[in-house]
Amino acid sequence: xxxxxxxxLIWLAGGIHAAIVLANxxxxxxxxxxxxxxSVPDFLRQVFYVHWVYIVxxxxxxxxxxxxxxxxxxxxxALGRFLxxxxxxxxxxxxxxxxxxxxxxxxxxxxxxxxxxGVALVTLIGIFGLAAVHAWK
Numbered sequence: 215x216x217x218x219x220x221x222x223l224i225w226l227a228g229g230i231h232a233a234i235v236l237a238n239x240x241x242x243x244x245x246x247x248x249x250x251x252x253s254v255p256d257f258l259r260q261v262f263y264v265h266w267v268y269i270v271x272x273x274x275x276x277x278x279x280x281x282x283x284x285x286x287x288x289x290x291x292a293l294g295r296f297l298x299x300x301x302x303x304x305x306x307x308x309x310x311x312x313x314x315x316x317x318x319x320x321x322x323x324x325x326x327x328x329x330x331x332g333v334a335l336v337t338l339i340g341i342f343g344l345a346a347v348h349a350w351k
Contacts, residue, residue: 312332
């Protein structure tokens with residue numbers, strides 16, 4: 215049985231994904247990416263930009279999935295539960311990287327952004343983790 219509250223949470227997750235996509239618009243300027251990559255060989259700079267765009271596209275896809283297929287992601291199908299589990303794992307790995315790999319000094323320079331992003335990731339992990347196991351209760 216699909217829970218309407220869980221569907222609403224998945225729509226919320228779609229909004230969080232959309233906000234992450236939108237946050238990536240001013241982020242290159244804020245991080246001074248052009249200046250910081252100026253000494254990097256052209257090929258590596260191109261790889262960096264292509265990967266950045268692809269990751270943003272994947273996050274946009276997650277938003278579309280949340281809005282278009284919320285009942286399935288909420289446990290309405292095995293594929294939906296699998297995708298929910300994958301998305302939870304995707305964001306869990308990202309959170310671990312945020313806390314233990316990224317430059318702590320940079321994170322301290324923008325504490326409100328680091329904190330908001332951490333809250334967003336924990337929320338996404340919780341919503342999709344719950345959705346992945348919902349039908350198994």
